[in-house]
Amino acid sequence: MSKENIEELKDADDVQQGRRDFLKHMCTSSAAALVVATTPAEAVEAASNPDADTTVAEYFQGHFLLMSDEEKQKAIARLEKRYSAQYSKKTTVSNTEAPDGVLFGYALDIGKCIGCRRCVHACVKENNQSRNDPEVQWIQVMKMPKGNISFTPDQLEKGYPEKSEFGDYGVQVGGNAYKTAGLSTEDAQNYYNDELVPDKDFFYMPVQCQQCEKPPCVKACPVRATFRDHAGVVLIDYNWCIGCRMCQLACPYHARRFNWGEPQLPAEEMNPKTHYFGNRPRMRGVMEKCTFCVQRTREGRNPACLEACPVGARKFGNLLDPDSDVRRVLATKRVFRFKEEYGTYPKFFYYIG
């Protein structure tokens, strides 16, 4: 890194006046380079630099929710500039507020779901996840055997303790006692590789962030990088997350994904219409998860997974509006919440149509 870069950094508008002296001492020149990376060549070089995702000014920015409007604008402009250079296309980072009087909810028909996983891939495409090595997926579809509750006759007399003078059979361990019953994740296959779906002996249950009303992840986060917005969606400030993964530990739905390495997002596959809390490209070492496509739903559109569903198993809407799709499902269908016993009050409902 040349001296000029540091000189230019001093004059960069992005860097706030008060922080300048501090920066002069603190910043490494490689990180400083990104602030001035405007030509594509520089941008490419910067993008290949592992530290390139954090410009110096970005590094010192506070929690987005605690910023003043002016600071927010600056932060957004900074990100737009960086992403546009990094992915060589005009990228917008939106800061649309959540609408008032709205509580977003989701309903999914597990009777209809055919396990095609189009939602999974639509989500990856929409939300700019890492594409390969590893591909990060926010939706996980569980393939569950239909015969969950069936007891097999040949197992009737199996088990331990063996038949006693009382005439009871293997009531404690083994035999049919080993078969899980009811809706259990025990026999679920999460990585099935079928040519054709649906498999007639199975049903499918997609799981993504359940947008809990009482989210354990928000409680566990030591820096409040994750929080619930007033429309009920749990979001993450990727620039504030410290990567401690306490939220991942707390989540009973296995909904959160961590960027273990540098996310691999090819420029041509990058979706340039982004939101600060939603699908903007993430950096290494931070948590991410389903946001109900905050970049779409805050503008009145449907989430990408819903649009991709070929059988209409997914419904999205405002829980406060009695005429919304979700409310109609809640009123007329047999509805349950996943892992209710955790007391997290998900706003993601499963129903059998």
Next chain:
Amino acid sequence: MKTALSFARDFSSFAIKGGRMYYAWLLFLAFFILVGSYTAYIQFTQGLIVTGATDQVTMEAFFANFVFTAHVAAAAVLVVAPGYFYHRKDLKELAVMGEVIAMVFVATGITFVLFHMGRPDRTWHIIPGLGYMNFPNSMLAYDTIVLNVYLLLNLIGVSYILFKKYVGTFHEKQLALWFRPIVFLAIAWGPLIHIITAFVLASNARVGMWATAVLPFAFLTMAGASGPALVVLIFLLTRRYTNLEIGNPVIDLMTTIIAWSLGILMLVFAAEFFTLLYPSTEHADSLKYNMFGHNGLNMYVPWFWGTILALVSSFIALLFRKVRHSYNRLLPLVCFVVFFAILIEKPMILIFPAFSPTPLGEYAEYHVTLIEFFNVLFVWALGFLFLTLILKGAIGILTGEVRHEKSSASS
């Protein structure tokens, strides 16, 4: 100011002096620090992807080792407490060694946490005022507070005692008024860091193996076993290779604490295993996986039984007077086994198997990568390097070999 400078100079020059074995030990540590600097560089530039952690098993060997360092750090008060609570004179003399151990192990633990974090560069986000601390909701926020306060308390205690002894004014009447409360606070704080660390784990309802009320008790008893085990080893080495005299009664007290702790640990384990295995609900799945494996995934099985066997046999061994008084052969061996068994218990019983099944029913094994392994060794080597140097200097001060010139001239 001048005195402080000469203190630092005399202390460090004594700390780096030693025999051939001493240098060999330092060199041994230096080797792992050298290799570890490289592997740490790889991890900090490429991210945690170089470790074995996945979204399924999300805590790595660093986190497991962090819990263990908290064990030892908390247990170091067992050296300090008898001196101040029961006025054991021989232990009061050695109290500063306990504080050094506590200080270094807390610092080592904090280093492990930095390795565990995805963005260690953003650590400042948790500093109140500068960033935002999610207090009083997040258990990790509590842990950050108690660990740092404990580090600070011990740092103050250690430097005050050593400095006072260095200039030769460490007498009951000449101590600062704040000193005694600080020592007592530090003694109370030891168990506290440990209970909070247990709560960091136990607060996760989703991990059935941790969401148990006995976890703090398990931690405290394991601390009571592993900490004094290390202390006994250090004391035995100290009295063999330095001029500091440590009487048998001190060692015996430590051995008694280890034996009692292991005994209570047996009960805690029994209570936990019974409560899980008798009803055998889904909460027992992780333990069953740990004990017997699951559909051919059985890498933890030998570790589980090996660790339990090691703990039970060390407990039984310590019941024999002959073993307890075999200061040069059997006792160090038993202490070594206890220390390592509890160290191994952390990843192989407490942390890794607890993640299977995941909330979506997946079973996964954790394979520590070479880079991760060397990073763990790196942090340990750093910890032991500081422990050795500071203890060596402290011993010099305790024996009077390191003295302020004025006071040594008069004596």
